[in-house]
Amino acid sequence: MSAPNKDFDPVQVTPLDAEQVEGAVADALAAVAAAGDLEELAAASRAHGGDRSPLALANREIGALPPSAKADAGRRMGQARRRVADAVAERRAVLEAERDAAVLVTEALDLTQATSRRPRGARHPLGLLVERVEDFFTGLGWSVLEGPEVEAEWFNFDALNFGPDHPARQMQDTFFVDPPEDGLVLRTHTSPVQARALLDHGAPLYVAVPGRVFRTDELDATHTPVFTQVEGLAVDEHLTMAHLRGVLDALAVAMLGEGTVTRLRPAFFPFTEPSAELDVRCPVCAGTGVVAPDGGAAARAQGAATAAEEAASTRADDPAGEGAPCRTCGGTGWIEWGGCGMVNPHVLRAAGVDPERFSGFAFGMGIERTLMFRNGVQDMRDMVEGDARFSRRFGVEV
DSSP: OOOTTTTTOOOOOGOHHHHHHHHOOOOOHHHHHHHHHHHHHHHHHHHHSSTTTHHHHHHHGGGGGGGGHHHHHHHHHHHHHHHHHHHHHHHHHHHHHHHHHHHHHHHOOOOSSSOOOOOOOOOOHHHHHHHHHHHHHHTTTTTTTTOSSSHHHOOOOOHHHHOOTTGGTTTTSSOOOSGGGGGGGEEESTHHHHHHHHHHHHHSEEEEEEEEEEEEOOOSSOOOEEEEEEEEEEEEEEEEEEHHHHHHHHHHHHHOOOOOOOEEEEETTTTTEEEEEEEEEOOTTSSSSSEEETHHHHHHHHHHHSHHHHHHHHHHHTTTOOOOOOOOTTTEEEEEEEEEEOOOOHHHHHOOTTTTTTTEEEEEEHHHHHHHHHHHOOGGGTTTTTTTHHHHTTTTOO
């Protein structure tokens, strides 16, 4: 760069020549106009407006001019560089608008078009298990019936031999529909369909009734105020507890697998006499009441085919009984599955069936509890929270 001329002698600085400056501006404007996208525009801006561009180098030469010429040269260079900057800004606005318009076209979404993505889903395991129960009873030749969830108090209690002062009739145990004096309740069991089916079809009768029931229980790991039951009812001549036991054992094997062991324990229900609780041998401790240090994994790893083999292995692993008590069965080795018994003659009589000619048996068990036994679900709340990840674990079968 030339040194300042302190003697004010005229100095001809070639880069500041008017024609050269105009030529540099023309070249810059042409490059800017030719830029086809923002990247090309940025390159043209650096080449013609950057620190090493002809206009920038010419601007540095102003310092070599005499004071009388600096003002005019500075004004001319400022105008030239402003023309280039304005052209760059205008071209950038055009290119950005074109880019945005292209994005709107190329990245547009048709929200009315059916998506080709099909997320993997699964039906709720309770629904699948209900269908499996229905298939079992259909295979036995039984009919599958339904009943109303909002039930008359007479069908829910009186027809089933519940006395007027029975605790189940209290509002702290049963959901009554307002106003309570209308005698409507949310059914507390599927047993009311017993009376309805006998009144509608008479005897002989073989029916299974799956459906939702309602009780004033708090939601926790083992209870829920809304759950699913399956009711079984058989009324015919000469039916005995032996027939009941045979059906229950077959149902247990169909639902819980080969090797399932059950027992009947005396109990009381107003609508059956005699009555019993149906227990299933605990699948966790295999009936031993204790959990071996490996939780029975050794028996399963060795291919124990039945619960009896697994129980024997568990006892062998823990001959002194030093294992931890089984939390699932409370150390008893058995888990309650449902209630059953021979239909009380009062129930038959209330439905117009002659108890001197016909006898019958009935049973009911929870589908949620069956799912817990069958698939090792530890918390009943997982079944009702609506989390799709819970159902997806079961795929399309349970």
